[in-house]
Amino acid sequence: MTAQPQLRIPATYMRGGTSKGVFFRLDDLPPAAQVPGPVRDALLMRVIGSPDPYAKHTDGMGGATSSTSKCVIIAKSSRPDHDVDYLYGQVSIDTAFVDWSGNCGNLSTAVGPFAIANGFIDPAWLPRDGVFAVRVWQANIGKTIVVHVPIANGEVQETGDFELDGVTFPAAEIVLEFIDPADEGEGEGGGSMFPTGNLVDDLDVPGVGTLKATMINAGIPTVFVRAADIGYTGAELQDAINGDPKALAMFETIRAHGALRMGLIADVSGAAKRQHTPKVAFVAPATDYTASSGKRITAGDIDLLVRALSMGKLHHAMMGTAAVAIGTAAAIPGTLVSDAAGGGARTAVRFGHPSGTLRVGAEAAQVDGQWVVRKAVMSRSARVLMDGAVRVPADALDS
Structure with missing residues (x-):
């Protein structure tokens, strides 16, 4: 067997709400993983350390829980009046599977700060001090999320005194607006948020x-x-x-x-x-x-x-x-x-x-x-835990 060097992929490890995950810029992924498919799934599973029959994620960035086995891909938005497109992958712990069927509301909190810190927002638009509303297109479910990010000295403010149950330390408060959050019903109720047409x-x-x-x-x-x-x-x-x-x-x-x-x-x-x-x-x-x-x-x-x-x-x-x-x-x-x-x-x-x-x-x-x-609103917080690059064996792209 010929040894191959590991891939080095720029990434940021972030907490958002009561979850944490690995954030990528779409353009930083290997070309074959920049499009949906088995190569992308295989890469993200290897990043997290899945599937892991020991359910520990010792050889990856995951934490072997649903709250910590997550990956996020951010790109400049293809939608009018939006700043970024946000794609979320929930990585299974013990099976070779990435679920793209829904959103992570907790990690949505971190998308706004990530977008600002990674140059997706023109710095000229940011206040010196105040709040900037990042308009996010949630690509998994086709919905808009507005992330109100606090700004201090022209940069994302991460520290603060907002306490969130389920998170040990306080941080800066981030207000999330989920715009028109009801999905179109797929069942008997047609376009209703209640797919059977009934409340109960x-x-x-x-x-x-x-x-x-x-x-x-x-x-x-x-x-x-x-x-x-x-x-x-x-x-x-x-x-x-x-x-x-x-x-x-x-x-x-x-x-x-x-x-x-x-x-x-x-x-x-x-x-x-x-x-x-x-x-x-x-x-x-x-x-x-x-x-x-x-x-x-x-x-x-x-x-x-x-x-x-x-x-x-x-x-x-x-x-x-x-x-x-x-x-x-x-x-x-x-x-x-x-x-x-x-x-x-x-x-x-x-x-x-x-x-x-x-x-x-x-x-x-x-x-x-x-x-x-029309809208659901809640307060969360987010923080960068580590940034730099993740290392992944090159054969992770073989699928």
Whole structure:
């Protein structure tokens, strides 16, 4: 065997919200990986260190969780009135697979700072001090995200006193606006954000039973069920779910049959190739609980409890895109999320998740008999962890 030098690819390792991932400029990728296909997928899997039967990602940049097995590709936008195109790849941990079916709302936060720091924004447009709105085209789902990035001394401000539950240290606050976040329904409901045409459905799940479910396409396709209907309180932390193989199998069955009912897959078996979407979450009325950090959350701090699974495991906090789905569903009376929050119309909701609380604003209205949401808003933070280059064996491009 002839030894080959490793490839050196410029990259930035960034935290965005409660996730982190490897960010690339499209033009910095090897030519064969600048277009979608098996070469790109193979490269990103090798960067992360997947597939890894040991589930550790020791030989890559991943962290062997859904929150840390992520790659982002940024390019100058091809869309009018946008600054950058943002493409997100969720890398599977133990199988040779990259899921391009959805967005990462947490890493969306880091796209704005990355765009500014990497020359995608004309420096003449930036304020000396203030906030600059980076208009991002989310290429996976075809949606606009506006990332309001704080600027200090003409550069991205990363440090600050904004605290985000699920992130250990404070940083500068970044406000995200998800514009028109509802996807076009693919199921019975046509163009509705509710693909079945209903706010609540009876979802038949083999081996589980018939569950009440709210299935919504907003931020990311999500299947909501009641915690009590599946034997939970809604205050569970990761170990209660992730250490229980039967529970994980149950949630995957719910997810697969929800995906089928939403029209996202043609057959239940298709869920295995669509691991990133839909998400499955369970909701319950607000109650006191202790977050994973030891912080005490009281019922008076929140409107409801939500726990969500990502890539087959209970998330340690909350996915940003799922937070959009929660905020949207909470704004629409009659959904399971709205009911758990006490019902009625609202323009913002604060929910409890395993790491603490999160507030999301969303305004929904009925137009010609269909529910629409124009914008969802939340605050996150982002920070560069390391920049330079990743090293990848040259045979990673062989596919």
